[in-house]
Amino acid sequence: PPAAKPGVIPLRPLGVGEILDGAVSTMRSYWRTVLGVSLTVAVFTEIIVVLLQGLVLDNTSTEALNDPDATLSELGDALTDTTVNSGVVFLLSLIGTVLATALLTTVTSRAVLGRPVTTAEAWRDARPQVLKLFGLIILLLLIVAGIVTVAMAPGLLVAAAGAGGPGLALTVLGFLGGGVVTVWLMVRLSLASPALMLEKQSIKKAMGRSAKLVRGSWWRVFGIQLLATVIANVVASIIVIPFTFLAATLGGDGVGGLLEGSGDLGWTFLVVSGIGSVIGSMITFPITAGVTVLLYIDQRIRREALDLDLARAAGSRGPGAPGAVPGS
Incomplete structure (x- = not known):
């Protein structure tokens, strides 16, 4: 018999198209909540970014990066400023x-x-886990930084000892190796966020749950996450790039200054490009978050028969009634 479909996905193992369609259907069916959340968060963060870039970050000197006659000290200072920004x-x-x-x-x-x-x-439902989610993201970033640093350390030590050529080659090789290990590990831990939010797990247990759910399906999870990221970024670029060129045109230095990297980031440029970033984020947030949640649910359906519990939960309550959510 056909699987029950009380919501945006059928309650059975999902195909790639069904996961993507489920994320889009969530945006379409619950657009007031989804776009309201995305717009609020995007506007809040973009206002802070624009103010910092206009009042603080834009005052740092980075012209040396475009100056062929700049000294090594000037290049170092400019690179430090750019990295901080x-x-x-x-x-x-x-x-x-x-x-x-x-x-x-x-x-x-x-x-x-x-x-x-x-x-x-x-x-109200997410608030108790928000701090844990911040902790999870920071921990994952520290793990990435640690892996890359350890992988590049031998090359950096060789280069510091005076062997510039072999040290550079070893550093690049270590960076590539660290990148491969990082991608493998991040895919294994990519479902930790929905596990933490929906199962109310601790950070450690959420990471363990993700590794368990992804085991044996690494390439599938990687492919779906990569496809969703590419689609979201392409859609966002279609919106952001025209706003960026429009901002450069209105900003005074023109498109040529933007392409050459010598344009002055005035308030007009920051505001107009910020509007484009807000619109782009309104689209990318729901797609990436929705695909991750639906992929988590799909993996639990495949491994733990979660579809049976979901079907019972959907059939025991009316469509508008509160109750259990996937993972609880």
């Missing part, structure tokens, strides 16, 4: 991503059972 923007974007993921995980899990959820209900 990028790090601050990345940290703010990470905070926004974590908040959006926490809220959208609850929305998607309820959408599987066809149960609507308001933004207030999503926040």
Whole structure:
């Protein structure tokens, strides 16, 4: 018999297209909550980013990166400034991503059972786990940094000892090897976020749950996550790139200055490009979060027959009634 479909996906093992369609269907069916969450988080983070870039970060001197006559000291200072700027923007974007993921995980899990959820209900359900989710993300970043640093350390030591050529080659080789190990490990831990949010697990247990669910399905999980990321970034680029060129045109230095990297990031450029980033984030947040949650549910259906529990939960309550969500 055909599988029951109380919400955005049928309650059976899912195909790639069904996972992607489920994420899009969640956006379409619960657009008020989904877009409300995405817009609120995107606007909040983008306002802070624009203010920092306009008032603080843009005041650092990075012209030396485009100056062929710059000294090594000037290049080092400019590179440090650029790294700090990028790090601050990345940290703010990470905070926004974590908040959006926490809220959208609850929305998607309820959408599987066809149960609507308001933004207030999503926040009330996600709030106890938000700090743990921040801890999980920071821990994963530290693990990545540690793996890459350890892999590059032998090459850096050889280069410091005076063997520049062999040291550089060994450093590049270590970086590539560390990158491979990092990708393998991050895919194994990619379902830790929904496990932590939906099962109310600790950070350690959520990582263990992810590794267990991904075991034997690494390539499938990797492929689906990669496909969803590519689709989300392509859609976002279609929106962001025109806004960036428009911002460069209105900003005074023109598109040529943007392409050459010598344009002045004035307030007009920051505001117009920030609007494009907000619109792009409104689309990428629901897609990436939705695919991750549905992939987690799919792996539990395949390994733990979660579809039977979901079918009972969907049949025992009305479509609008509160109740169990996938993972509880």
